[in-house]
Amino acid sequence: MMIGKLFHGGIHPPTFKELTAQKPIKKFPSPEKVYLPLLQHTGTPLQPLVKKGDMVKRGQKIADVDAFVTAPLHSPIAGKVLGIEEWPHPTRGKFGAIVIENNGSQDDEINGVLSQEEMEGMDPKSIQNWIREGGFVGLGGAAFPTHVKVSPPSGKKIDTLLINGAECEPFITCDHRVMMERTDFILSGAYLLARACGAQKIIFGIEKNKPDCIEKITGSIHNIPLPTQVSPLPVLYPQGSEKHLILTILGKEVPPGGLPLDVQVVVSNVQTAWAIGRNAQEGIPLIERVITLTGDSLTNQENLDVPIGARLLDLVNYCGGFQVSPEKTIMGGPMTGIAQVTLEVPVVKGTSGFVFLRKNITKEEYSCIRCGQCVDHCPMYLLPTDLVRYAEHGDFEEAKKQRALDCIECGSCSYVCPAGIPITHYIKIAKAEILLRAKKGGK
Amino acid sequence: MAELRFFQTPAPHLKSPVSVPKIMFMVVVALIPATIWGIYFFGPKLTLPPLIICILSCLFFEWLDCKIFKKPVTIRDGSALVTGLLLGLSLPPGSPFWIAIAGGGIAIILGKQMFGGLGQNIFNPALVGRAVLLISWPKVMTSWYAKAPFAFPTIDQGLATMPQGVDAVTTPTALTLTKEYGFQVLSQFEPRLLWRLFVGTVPGSIGETSVLLLLIGYFLLLGLGIVKWDVPLFFLFGLSCIALITGQNPIYHLFAGGAVIGDCFMANDYTTSPLSFKGRIIFGFGAGAITCIIRILGGYPEGVTFGILVMNAVVPLLDKLLPRRFGVKQS
Numbered sequence: 001m002m003i004g005k006l007f008h009g010g011i012h013p014p015t016f017k018e019l020t021a022q023k024p025i026k027k028f029p030s031p032e033k034v035y036l037p038l039l040q041h042t043g044t045p046l047q048p049l050v051k052k053g054d055m056v057k058r059g060q061k062i063a064d065v066d067a068f069v070t071a072p073l074h075s076p077i078a079g080k081v082l083g084i085e086e087w088p089h090p091t092r093g094k095f096g097a098i099v100i101e102n103n104g105s106q107d108d109e110i111n112g113v114l115s116q117e118e119m120e121g122m123d124p125k126s127i128q129n130w131i132r133e134g135g136f137v138g139l140g141g142a143a144f145p146t147h148v149k150v151s152p153p154s155g156k157k158i159d160t161l162l163i164n165g166a167e168c169e170p171f172i173t174c175d176h177r178v179m180m181e182r183t184d185f186i187l188s189g190a191y192l193l194a195r196a197c198g199a200q201k202i203i204f205g206i207e208k209n210k211p212d213c214i215e216k217i218t219g220s221i222h223n224i225p226l227p228t229q230v231s232p233l234p235v236l237y238p239q240g241s242e243k244h245l246i247l248t249i250l251g252k253e254v255p256p257g258g259l260p261l262d263v264q265v266v267v268s269n270v271q272t273a274w275a276i277g278r279n280a281q282e283g284i285p286l287i288e289r290v291i292t293l294t295g296d297s298l299t300n301q302e303n304l305d306v307p308i309g310a311r312l313l314d315l316v317n318y319c320g321g322f323q324v325s326p327e328k329t330i331m332g333g334p335m336t337g338i339a340q341v342t343l344e345v346p347v348v349k350g351t352s353g354f355v356f357l358r359k360n361i362t363k364e365e366y367s368c369i370r371c372g373q374c375v376d377h378c379p380m381y382l383l384p385t386d387l388v389r390y391a392e393h394g395d396f397e398e399a400k401k402q403r404a405l406d407c408i409e410c411g412s413c414s415y416v417c418p419a420g421i422p423i424t425h426y427i428k429i430a431k432a433e434i435l436l437r438a439k440k441g442g443k
Numbered sequence: 444m445a446e447l448r449f450f451q452t453p454a455p456h457l458k459s460p461v462s463v464p465k466i467m468f469m470v471v472v473a474l475i476p477a478t479i480w481g482i483y484f485f486g487p488k489l490t491l492p493p494l495i496i497c498i499l500s501c502l503f504f505e506w507l508d509c510k511i512f513k514k515p516v517t518i519r520d521g522s523a524l525v526t527g528l529l530l531g532l533s534l535p536p537g538s539p540f541w542i543a544i545a546g547g548g549i550a551i552i553l554g555k556q557m558f559g560g561l562g563q564n565i566f567n568p569a570l571v572g573r574a575v576l577l578i579s580w581p582k583v584m585t586s587w588y589a590k591a592p593f594a595f596p597t598i599d600q601g602l603a604t605m606p607q608g609v610d611a612v613t614t615p616t617a618l619t620l621t622k623e624y625g626f627q628v629l630s631q632f633e634p635r636l637l638w639r640l641f642v643g644t645v646p647g648s649i650g651e652t653s654v655l656l657l658l659i660g661y662f663l664l665l666g667l668g669i670v671k672w673d674v675p676l677f678f679l680f681g682l683s684c685i686a687l688i689t690g691q692n693p694i695y696h697l698f699a700g701g702a703v704i705g706d707c708f709m710a711n712d713y714t715t716s717p718l719s720f721k722g723r724i725i726f727g728f729g730a731g732a733i734t735c736i737i738r739i740l741g742g743y744p745e746g747v748t749f750g751i752l753v754m755n756a757v758v759p760l761l762d763k764l765l766p767r768r769f770g771v772k773q774s
């Protein structure tokens with residue numbers, strides 16, 4: 001079922017998914033130490049609830065803050081708090097992190113398991129609270145707190161919950177494997193999310209390059225007590241972008257600066273649904289997730305079920321180390337992911353995987369020849385090359401007028417540019433500057 | 444492993460294999476069929492010197508400009524080669540060497556480097572070169588040669604006498620004759636005119652004669668995704684509209700003169716055409732329409748050069764036309 005339409009632009013980068021798409025998820029053994037940054041989500045940083053020397057259980061809440069847009073943190077292992085120190089962070093340079101040493105015990109703090117009746121009995125408000133207490137954020141990469149997403153402001157009605165299984169980033173296959181191997185939890189998680197936001201129906205969006213997932217989910221959606229469908233999506237990057245997923249499946253466009261809820265939709269990543277379903281059925285908050293470790297420099301490419309806070313170096317060693325030292329290490333997919341400085345960084349909630357590239361792919365830079373490739377491939381109808389010019393000249397007023405803030409930073413323009421110009425990067429700079437000035441102007 | 448060092452560059456970390464020199468190279472490849480035809484049809488003696496001198500002149504002046512203004516030498520991007528080839532193809536066969544040298548210098552220095560080099564120029568460099576040559580040395584730029592069997596009778600001889608012999612003789616082009624006698628008279632005189640224009644057995648500039656071979660090159664580029672269809676299509680549309688309004692044969696105007704080479708390879712030039720689809724429609728239509736208006740009403744028999752240059756000047760304005768906005772209903 002697809003009543004929407006193909007979006008404008010987009011690209012077909014090589015996917016490299018064959019490296020890991022058929023590899024079953026392996027459980028990464030409990031590490032000796034975990035490093036848990038106090039900021040793993042979009043929103044307010046957390047305050048630790050534990051101090052050096054405290055003993056913690058697996059699943060115990062160890063950090064929280066009195067704010068709405070935030071997500072509490074739970075310990076993924078049982079052990080002793082070694083301290084709270086500055087530690088390398090995959091997106092923030094360094095950030096305060098709780099370091100916990102594993103004491104090898106199986107001391108679990110299990111939250112209450114929800115029975116089917118309890119799920120039916122909870123009202124949306126209490127489901128939202130229950131999601132917040134589990135520390136759930138979007139596991140697709142942006143790490144936006146899930147309870148905020150499913151709490152529409154009064155007056156806004158939600159009719160559809162979209163479960164995003166597009167996984168359009170090259171290399172990354174964690175959602176693919178979760179859909180294949182952990183279907184049951186996905187279904188109960190999706191149902192809870194729909195209940196929380198008041199959606200009347202659920203649609204799974206899955207790219208057609210994962211026919212096994214489409215078949216698997218289609219075969220089991222009758223277990224959800226709400227009208228549920230699977231929508232096979234065309235294989236086109238950035239299909240997994242929220243706005244483009246909604247356009248393709250429902251034919252609705254989210255207004256500029258707006259959110260999916262402006263078109264009565266909530267979108268959630270498929271692995272987020274899995275984690276929530278797991279919490280309902282096993283009482284385990286968001287302390288583990290599935291990530292993909294891949295790239296041509298790694299000895300064995302794997303899909304791993306890892307605790308949040310596991311150090312990248314330990315994961316690399318588990319995968320047999322490097323065949324060839326990588327020139328570049330990326331957290332996330334290669335289109336939007338962030339280049340890493342060190343292997344000391346931990347897995348955070350928003351980590352979908354790490355890609356290790358033997359060769360850093362570069363292109364010689366020329367001046368813009370105005371070929372218009374960026375314009376043709378921009379899924380947001382922007383004129384990216386003009387935005388680069390405004391950013392270069394520091395004309396951020398004009399950049400704003402030319403809709404720089406509409407940019408979803410998918411990277412399609414930089415990918416196609418024959419002159420090798422880092423267009424997306426320039427637009428990101430312009431966006432940051434525009435937002436900064438708006439903040440200053442507001443004060 | 445602690446000593447591992449990684450590249451720190453912004454996303455995206457994948458890049459398509461297309462690059463500026465590759466694009467320029469493919470444009471040259473696309474022009475090769477028409478170039479070879481020009482050399483064969485007019486003879487190497489009349490065509491090779493202008494072509495080669497034009498290309499060398501463009502490369503030399505680009506190098507010279509970069510040296511004088513102490514900039515990195517940009518010859519390797521291939522754009523001067525494309526400009527040189529296009530300019531050479533738009534010269535009449537038998538053009539003297541100094542025309543080719545002057546044309547190359549004007550095209551590169553005045554047409555491109557003065558604006559800041561590749562991608563910064565407002566006007567198509569090859570056309571700037573050609574326009575200056577046409578205005579400065581109109582006699583040289585409108586003296587056409589062709590092998591006698593393919594030449595047209597000159598105007599002062601009337602249409603009665605056909606050129607004799609096998610050597611190259613001076614000849615008017617089809618457009619010059621049309622200007623003088625009208626298409627009706629010309630097509631009665633030469634019933635196979637449209638066919639000859641299509642395959643390229645007519646007098647004209649070195650590379651403009653064969654519509655067929657130029658289109659083969661264009662469709663190669665189109666198939667490779669290097670060029671777009673919008674500007675050429677609307678150029679033809681604009682040209683045909685004016686032709687139809689004034690009661691002329693639109694097919695003839697599409698095939699004659701430099702319409703196809705100008706349309707597919709010069710109007711469609713990246714740098715000097717608008718970015719947005721809306722802008723490109725107006726640009727293409729306008730260039731085609733002005734070309735035809737000059738042909739019918741203007742002092743020159745051919746209008747492609749000025750048609751495109753005039754619309755080049757409007758591009759910065761047309762670039763203010765943004766595409767529709769995502770999430771906003773079109774009114």
